[in-house]
Amino acid sequence: xxxxxxxxxxxxxxxxxxxxxxxxxxxxxxxxxxxxxxxxxxxxxxxxxxxxxxxxxxxxxxxxxxxxxxxxxxxxxxxxxxxxxxxxxxxxxxxxxxxxxxxxxxxxxxxxxxxxxxxxxxxxxxxxxxxxxxxxxxxxxxxxxxxxxxxxxxxxxxxxxxxxxxxxxxxxxxxxxxxxxxxxxxxxxxxxxxxxxxxxxxxxx
Amino acid sequence: xxxxxxxxxxxxxxxxxxxxxxxxxxxxxxxxxxxxxxxxxxxxxxxxxxxxxxxxxxxxxxxxxxxxxxxxxxxxxxxxxxxxxxxxxxxxxxxxxxxxxxxxxxxxxxxxxxxxxxxxxxxxxxxxxxxxxxxxxxxxxxxxxxxxxxxxxxxxxxxxxxxxxxxxxxxxxxxxxxxxxxxxxxxxxxxxxxxxxxxxxxxxxxxxxxxxxxxxxxxxxxxxxxxxxxxxxxxxxxxxxxxxxxxxxxxxxxxxxxxxxxxxxxxxxxxxxxxxxxxxxxxxxxxxxxxxxxxxxxxxxxxxxxxxxxxxxxxxxxxxxxxxxxxxxxxxxxxxxxxxxxxxxxxxxxxxxxxxxxxxxxxxxxxxxxxxxxxxxxxxxxxxxxxxxxxxxxxxxxxxxxxxxxxxxxxxxxxxxxxxxxxxxxx
Numbered sequence: 001x002x003x004x005x006x007x008x009x010x011x012x013x014x015x016x017x018x019x020x021x022x023x024x025x026x027x028x029x030x031x032x033x034x035x036x037x038x039x040x041x042x043x044x045x046x047x048x049x050x051x052x053x054x055x056x057x058x059x060x061x062x063x064x065x066x067x068x069x070x071x072x073x074x075x076x077x078x079x080x081x082x083x084x085x086x087x088x089x090x091x092x093x094x095x096x097x098x099x100x101x102x103x104x105x106x107x108x109x110x111x112x113x114x115x116x117x118x119x120x121x122x123x124x125x126x127x128x129x130x131x132x133x134x135x136x137x138x139x140x141x142x143x144x145x146x147x148x149x150x151x152x153x154x155x156x157x158x159x160x161x162x163x164x165x166x167x168x169x170x171x172x173x174x175x176x177x178x179x180x181x182x183x184x185x186x187x188x189x190x191x192x193x194x195x196x197x198x199x200x201x202x203x204x205x
Numbered sequence: 206x207x208x209x210x211x212x213x214x215x216x217x218x219x220x221x222x223x224x225x226x227x228x229x230x231x232x233x234x235x236x237x238x239x240x241x242x243x244x245x246x247x248x249x250x251x252x253x254x255x256x257x258x259x260x261x262x263x264x265x266x267x268x269x270x271x272x273x274x275x276x277x278x279x280x281x282x283x284x285x286x287x288x289x290x291x292x293x294x295x296x297x298x299x300x301x302x303x304x305x306x307x308x309x310x311x312x313x314x315x316x317x318x319x320x321x322x323x324x325x326x327x328x329x330x331x332x333x334x335x336x337x338x339x340x341x342x343x344x345x346x347x348x349x350x351x352x353x354x355x356x357x358x359x360x361x362x363x364x365x366x367x368x369x370x371x372x373x374x375x376x377x378x379x380x381x382x383x384x385x386x387x388x389x390x391x392x393x394x395x396x397x398x399x400x401x402x403x404x405x406x407x408x409x410x411x412x413x414x415x416x417x418x419x420x421x422x423x424x425x426x427x428x429x430x431x432x433x434x435x436x437x438x439x440x441x442x443x444x445x446x447x448x449x450x451x452x453x454x455x456x457x458x459x460x461x462x463x464x465x466x467x468x469x470x471x472x473x474x475x476x477x478x479x480x481x482x483x484x485x486x487x488x489x490x491x492x493x494x495x496x497x498x499x500x501x502x503x504x505x506x507x508x509x510x511x512x513x514x515x516x517x518x519x520x521x522x523x524x525x526x527x528x529x530x531x532x533x534x535x536x537x538x539x540x541x542x543x544x545x546x547x548x549x550x551x552x553x554x555x556x557x558x559x560x561x562x563x564x565x566x567x568x569x570x571x572x573x574x575x576x577x578x579x580x581x582x583x584x585x586x587x588x589x590x591x592x593x594x595x596x597x598x599x600x601x602x603x604x605x606x607x608x609x610x611x612x613x614x615x616x617x618x619x620x621x622x623x624x625x626x627x628x629x630x631x632x
Contacts, residue, residue, distance in 0.1 A: 050422075
């Protein structure tokens, strides 16, 4: 990111702007900096974009500078939360994942549980966190036909991501286990996992 | 015993809704809010409630009865009606896809994650996170801040008008003629529409390459083309991210108008500029900018006195310069209250000049000054001028630059305040 230079935002309707995410920027730092603006209603940071919504009769000023500054900051000094999720690897797709990865199921479990993950994106469903850090051997395209129902608490993988379903929902990811005692979404706290959090899975026999 | 509303019967989907859950999209929680915010606001205003108080969003029909003490109800902004204990009111489908029944004081359900509205996908908010059923009882809040209105509030949802859109943000991901095709096609609202999105049946919006990308941020009003040929206009409970690029986005002022259309209704789209969209949003917020009537002139002068004499120390004799009778005066009103004024003067040299642009201190930063300038520009253009000039106070030069005005010459002092001459071509 060259100093202070940021493309103009693309209008996303009259009540939102979208920028390409500055390279090397820290998602949680961008989120915090933009949310602090009094006229910003919502901020969504994905891996490739930053989006801000507002009242079109009161658009926020100076967001480009704020974003450029936050992008320069990086996230180096920020204290990271680490969330440990206990998992039983009992999902209905574990065998198929193992077969497609060319690994014994036990090895799939070992590799999945050994990795350290980071919340790269929250979206799709309330409280659904896309976790980066999956062992590359476990990267598989989504299921050819999505399941009509994946249970709340299902641990699943697809592409480079792992995730825990917050709600019963249709889903196209590979269901490999069940999170225990973990609520991805609660009425008290909202999403349990936040952008930038570190996540580990602890295997429960 | 306090008053309550009892649900006698339900035929359709009845949900508690309010202004939504601001500031939670980064947790994947949709923004929420009423499908047709104008009708919710009208019903609340008629009752003296804050415009975004929780009320019932009714798709279909239902019958409600009062218990305890009388309740005061408004349906879509109609004049408030008193419902005595034991009496019931039937709500039948209206012209819009949903109707809003508000009660004076608001529906009293707990606030969950910053809102009282029902988010069905997550089964939270509203009454136990679900739609209302026969036998439910709703407590009534104490949110009313004003007297109820006897005449009610009417809302024009322009059922025949083209829905206004801003192109983008992913135009380049579509075939070159996709925008043109969208703007010339006619769509029909599908019965599969819900709070997640209004589904439209029409010509497919062909993607270039057609492959899904990574997750993109999404907003209400974004129009996604699906592989099935339907277009989905995202509604208040849309997923916060999605895999489909967005060809155009419905402007805020028309999101409720679109959501109000029933299955089978026709929809056409029209592209507008960002400036037009913002003006429409201001109008939706109850803002009117127009020529002042002669009776309004004293109020304009009073507001100028407040802003320039009291606020900035301008001597009264300079503020009232004797030229007002020669000027065209404009007012900005919000829900009937004067919040801004400005005048257009034709100088002795035959130039159009914007003067005395004043916005009430409590109403600043909402685009009112820009709306006043827009009105002056239109008036000057209508009268044949090709340029509008002004003397900007130094502190607001950037504001005028943002409206397309260019400064010329050095700063000078007027009424003890540094100013700069600025001008803009009217095209």
